[in-house]
Amino acid sequence: MFTKNPVSETKVGKPSLIGYSSKDLSEIAVEMGQEPFKGLQLFKWIYEKNSKDFESMTDLPKDFRNKLFTKYSLRRPMIKNQYISEDGTRKWLTSFDDGNQAETVMIPEDNRITLCISSQIGCTLTCKFCYTGTQRLVRNLSAGEIVGQVIIAKEQINNCIDDKNKEKKTISNIVLMGMGEPLYNFNNIKKSIEIINDKKGLSISNKKITLSTSGIIPQIIKCGEELGLNLAISLHSPDDDTRTKIMPINKKYPIKELIKACKLYPQISNTKLITFEYVMLKDLNDSDEDAKNLVKLVKGVNCKFNLIPFNAWPNAPYECSSNDRILKFQKILQDSGLGCFIRTPRGLDILAACGQLKTDSKIPNHRKSL
Numbered sequence: 001m002f003t004k005n006p007v008s009e010t011k012v013g014k015p016s017l018i019g020y021s022s023k024d025l026s027e028i029a030v031e032m033g034q035e036p037f038k039g040l041q042l043f044k045w046i047y048e049k050n051s052k053d054f055e056s057m058t059d060l061p062k063d064f065r066n067k068l069f070t071k072y073s074l075r076r077p078m079i080k081n082q083y084i085s086e087d088g089t090r091k092w093l094t095s096f097d098d099g100n101q102a103e104t105v106m107i108p109e110d111n112r113i114t115l116c117i118s119s120q121i122g123c124t125l126t127c128k129f130c131y132t133g134t135q136r137l138v139r140n141l142s143a144g145e146i147v148g149q150v151i152i153a154k155e156q157i158n159n160c161i162d163d164k165n166k167e168k169k170t171i172s173n174i175v176l177m178g179m180g181e182p183l184y185n186f187n188n189i190k191k192s193i194e195i196i197n198d199k200k201g202l203s204i205s206n207k208k209i210t211l212s213t214s215g216i217i218p219q220i221i222k223c224g225e226e227l228g229l230n231l232a233i234s235l236h237s238p239d240d241d242t243r244t245k246i247m248p249i250n251k252k253y254p255i256k257e258l259i260k261a262c263k264l265y266p267q268i269s270n271t272k273l274i275t276f277e278y279v280m281l282k283d284l285n286d287s288d289e290d291a292k293n294l295v296k297l298v299k300g301v302n303c304k305f306n307l308i309p310f311n312a313w314p315n316a317p318y319e320c321s322s323n324d325r326i327l328k329f330q331k332i333l334q335d336s337g338l339g340c341f342i343r344t345p346r347g348l349d350i351l352a353a354c355g356q357l358k359t360d361s362k363i364p365n366h367r368k369s370l
C-alpha cells in the first residue's frame with residue numbers, strides 16, 4: 001500500500017533547532033539573555049513534548065520565544081511517501097531541506113517497535129548484495145536529520161497504531177542499519193545518539209540502540225568507547241576471497257583484523273554479545289564448510305549470528321539459499337554452541353527489508369565534475 005503525503009514542501013529558511021543538544025540549547029538561552037535552564041526547558045519542548053512552534057512553549061518567557069522565532073525554526077524532515085507492507089512494516093521516504101531523500105523503516109512486532117534509520121544518503125561501499133550499494137554516496141546526514149527520523153517516526157507511530165495498543169506506542173529499539181555506513185559519519189552519529197539518549201528528551205537508552213557496520217576497524221573501538229552501543233558486524237563470509245568479492249571494503253579491513261577488533265570491543269561480555277550478520281547467498285557463502293569455518297573464526301568472541309535470507313531487489317546478482325540449506329547452516333552453528341537466529345524478512349513487498357533501501361537522490365552534476 002502506498003500513500004502520498006498531502007503536506008506541501010516547506011521552503012528552507014531559518015536554521016532548525018532539531019539536532020541541537022541540551023548543552024547547545026542552554027548556550028542559545030544564555031546568548032539570548034536567559035538562564036541556562038531555560039535551554040533545558042526548550043529541549044524538553046522540542047524532544048519530549050514534540051512541540052512544533054515556539055508559541056506553545058508557555059513556560060518560556062515571551063521575549064525568549066520571540067527571539068527564538070526570529071532566529072530559528074523547528075522544521076523537521078518531511079515524509080514524502082509512505083509505503084505500508086502487508087505485515088505492518090512501514091517505510092517512509094524522508095525528504096530533507098535540500099530535497100535529498102533517505103529511507104526510514106518502522107517494524108512493529110508483538111511487543112515492541114523497532115526503528116531502522118539511515119545515516120547517509122547513498123553509500124560509498126558498494127556491497128554487492130545491497131541495493132543501497134548501487135546508489136553513489138550523495139552526502140552524510142546531519143545530526144538533525146538523523147534525530148529527525150526518530151521524531152517523525154514517533155509522530156507517525158502515535159497516529160497509526162490503534163488505541164487498544166496504546167501502551168505499545170513507543171519505539172523500543174533503534175537499529176542504525178538503514179542507508180549508509182554509520183561509522184563513516186561518526187561525529188553526526190555521536191551527536192544524534194547524545195540527543196536520542198537524553199532522558200529529558202527522546203530518552204532511548206543506548207542499550208536499545210544497535211549500530212551495524214561493514215567493519216570499519218579504526219572506528220569500531222571508538223564506537224564502543226564513545227557511544228557504548230550494541231554492535232552488529234556485516235560478516236557474510238569466513239574467507240577473505242569471498243568477502244572481498246561481495247564486500248570490497250574487506251580488502252582494506254580483512255577478516256582477521258576485524259575479528260581482533262571485535263574481541264576488543266569494550267561493551268562485550270558473556271551476556272552482551274556482538275551480532276554477526278550473515279546474508280545467505282545461494283552457492284556463494286552457504287556451504288557446510290563455510291559454517292564450520294565460521295565456528296573456527298569466531299572462537300573466543302562473545303557473539304551470536306543472525307542469518308539473513310537474501311532479500312532480492314531489481315536486477316540483484318544473487319539468489320537466496322534454500323530454506324533447507326539455511327536450516328542446515330544454522331544447525332552447524334548452533335551445534336557448536338553459538339546462538340544463531342534466522343531473521344524473518346519484514347516489509348519485503350515494499351522493498352523495506354534488509355539490503356533493499358535506495359532513493360533517487362543523486363550527486364548534483366556540478367559536484368560530480370569536481
Ligand code: SF4
Nearest residue numbers: 123126127130133180
Ligand atoms: S550493506 Fe551497508 S555498507 Fe554495504 S553498501 Fe549497503 S548500506 Fe553500504
